[in-house]
Amino acid sequence: MDAKQKALADLIAENPNTLRAAWMRELAIDVKRTNLMGEAELQGQCQEFLMRLEHAIRHGELEDIGAPSWTPVRDYLTEVSQRRANLGFSPADTATFVFSLKKPLFMYLQERSGNDSMLVEQIWQTTALLDRLGLYVMEVYQKSREEIIARQQDEMLELSTPVVKLWDGILALPLIGTLDSNRTQVVMETLLQRIVDTNSEVAIIDITGVPTVDTLVAQHLIKTVSAAKLMGVECVVSGIRPQIAQTIVHLGVGLGDIVTKGNLAGAFEYALRRVGMTTTPIRSES
Amino acid sequence: MERIPILRMGEFLLVTIQVDMHDRLAMRLQDDLTEKIAETGARGVMIDISSLEIVDSFIGRVLANIASMSRVLDAQTVVVGMQPAVAITLVELGLELPGVLTALNVDKGMEVLRGTLAKAVEEQGGDRHPT
Amino acid sequence: MIVTRHESLRIQDEDEIVKIRQQARRWAADLGFSLVDQTKMVTAASEIARNTVVYGGGGTVDIEMVQAGDRQGLRLSFVDAGPGISDVELALRDGYTTGSGLGLGLGGARRLVNDFEIDSRPGQGTRVVITRWK
Numbered sequence: 001m002d003a004k005q006k007a008l009a010d011l012i013a014e015n016p017n018t019l020r021a022a023w024m025r026e027l028a029i030d031v032k033r034t035n036l037m038g039e040a041e042l043q044g045q046c047q048e049f050l051m052r053l054e055h056a057i058r059h060g061e062l063e064d065i066g067a068p069s070w071t072p073v074r075d076y077l078t079e080v081s082q083r084r085a086n087l088g089f090s091p092a093d094t095a096t097f098v099f100s101l102k103k104p105l106f107m108y109l110q111e112r113s114g115n116d117s118m119l120v121e122q123i124w125q126t127t128a129l130l131d132r133l134g135l136y137v138m139e140v141y142q143k144s145r146e147e148i149i150a151r152q153q154d155e156m157l158e159l160s161t162p163v164v165k166l167w168d169g170i171l172a173l174p175l176i177g178t179l180d181s182n183r184t185q186v187v188m189e190t191l192l193q194r195i196v197d198t199n200s201e202v203a204i205i206d207i208t209g210v211p212t213v214d215t216l217v218a219q220h221l222i223k224t225v226s227a228a229k230l231m232g233v234e235c236v237v238s239g240i241r242p243q244i245a246q247t248i249v250h251l252g253v254g255l256g257d258i259v260t261k262g263n264l265a266g267a268f269e270y271a272l273r274r275v276g277m278t279t280t281p282i283r284s285e286s
Numbered sequence: 287m288e289r290i291p292i293l294r295m296g297e298f299l300l301v302t303i304q305v306d307m308h309d310r311l312a313m314r315l316q317d318d319l320t321e322k323i324a325e326t327g328a329r330g331v332m333i334d335i336s337s338l339e340i341v342d343s344f345i346g347r348v349l350a351n352i353a354s355m356s357r358v359l360d361a362q363t364v365v366v367g368m369q370p371a372v373a374i375t376l377v378e379l380g381l382e383l384p385g386v387l388t389a390l391n392v393d394k395g396m397e398v399l400r401g402t403l404a405k406a407v408e409e410q411g412g413d414r415h416p417t
Numbered sequence: 418m419i420v421t422r423h424e425s426l427r428i429q430d431e432d433e434i435v436k437i438r439q440q441a442r443r444w445a446a447d448l449g450f451s452l453v454d455q456t457k458m459v460t461a462a463s464e465i466a467r468n469t470v471v472y473g474g475g476g477t478v479d480i481e482m483v484q485a486g487d488r489q490g491l492r493l494s495f496v497d498a499g500p501g502i503s504d505v506e507l508a509l510r511d512g513y514t515t516g517s518g519l520g521l522g523l524g525g526a527r528r529l530v531n532d533f534e535i536d537s538r539p540g541q542g543t544r545v546v547i548t549r550w551k
Contacts, residue, residue, distance in 0.1 A: 188374065189370060189371075189451075189453055192373065200390075201390070201394070223377045227373035227377045228373070229388065230377065231388060233390060306435050308434065308435045309434070309467070339459070342460050343525060371456040374453050378529055379526075379528065380511055381525070
């Protein structure tokens with residue numbers, strides 16, 4: 001460990017409380033949404049981080065924070081970042097936790113060196129500027145990632161609602177996976193629009209692939225069936241699992257006068273009859 | 287005075303609502319239709335609402351009233367062409383138009399009317415045979 | 418919450434209910450509401466506007482585009498100086514009506530929007546504020 005590095009570690013070790021206080025003042029200025037975290041929690045975070053930082057500087061290399069000696073610092077930063085993400089801090093505000101320690105540290109360093117305060121000031125200004133630019137880049141990057149994720153979620157919603165035509169006048173909507181309120185609404189709108197587009201008379205909603213149904217989803221299903229009825233179209237629900245049947249009864253939702261069938265085949269046969277068709281086996285010629 | 291035209295097609299009356307209906311216009315339609323049913327002896331009424339962008343509780347009530355009144359006058363009413371967004375909104379509003387027959391479009395509405403009429407004739411053992 | 422666009426309209430008679438509907442539709446479309454969301458908001462506006470005319474003896478509506486954080490919404494505030502509602506809870510219940518309607522107006526409208534506020538004083542008037550978020 002060189003002398004400069006030891007001096008830095010000493011500086012932290014000798015002034016833990018004043019350094020922490022100065023740091024917290026900086027944080028109060030730089031972080032916009034201070035109301036997200038209590039004073040006591042913030043103080044605890046600053047204190048713990050300074051302790052681990054001092055230890056890492058004293059026993060490790062400054063150039064490689066990926067080294068094992070920096071593990072306690074990295075672990076703690078991970079914890080701090082996750083906590084802040086959960087509390088709703090922006091990426092920039094989260095990163096500022098680290099960056100805002102610079103100014104107090106630089107001030108102590110300046111006091112120590114005692115000379116050429118102009119140079120220290122210039123270094124401080126430059127590094128602060130670059131930090132801000134760096135933070136801006138990160139923020140923009142994060143935002144565009146989120147936009148991509150949101151778009152992909154939308155696309156997945158569309159993909160996961162395949163309305164298929166089984167016969168002239170008969171549509172089927174095989175639902176797979178967990179239904180949340182949001183998805184059920186998209187499904188409902190897609191199905192009703194496809195009914196109009198395809199000029200259908202019967203729609204089968206098959207929920208064989210749906211593991212559970214809660215009250216909201218059950219109500220959405222019932223509303224879909226009612227809306228279809230207003231449009232002059234009958235809906236059949238098929239593939240209700242025994243557990244879901246129990247849930248529906250326990251929740252007291254009740255499916256009203258909705259036609260239900262055990263499986264998709266049964267529903268299809270019912271629908272065929274509704275549009276004036278029947279199925280008969282092909283007689284084998286002998 | 288603004289009016290919604292009522293077309294006569296054989297035994298049926300056809301109404302196409304193409305404007306954003308204000309309340310008085312809806313009430314006038316109710317009056318005109320019942321009068322026309324009595325006057326023509328129509329057996330069925332078809333109301334096409336495919337151009338209607340909203341149906342609120344007032345218009346919903348007028349539609350339900352027309353259906354009940356025409357039934358008293360021995361005519362069936364079928365409401366056709368309700369848009370999906372309108373249907374979803376009506377269900378949320380709590381208005382499910384019980385007693386009103388519905389169909390997807392004019393063609394299917396005609397089938398519904400013919401079907402109910404044929405059934406009624408059969409039940410009465412009457413001698414009318416709709417085509 | 419900040420207001421980004423605002424317009425005041427009078428509602429005195431039934432023809433003006435239609436105007437409110439058309440204006441609410443236009444603004445909801447400008448905000449990029451889906452067709453279903455537009456329809457729900459316009460229907461709710463129609464119900465409340467009719468209440469303002471029929472029970473409140475006419476009044477005004479403020480149409481506003483509002484922004485709260487990242488989300489945008491459409492807010493409609495209906496104000497009348499009519500007789501007011503003595504029991505608001507009862508008036509919100511489905512099937513309750515003092516007029517000739519189905520009694521779905523207020524309660525139904527509440528289900529069609531995200532935020533619903535009603536403030537009514539007997540003898541002074543009624544104020545209903547509905548908001549739907551994008």
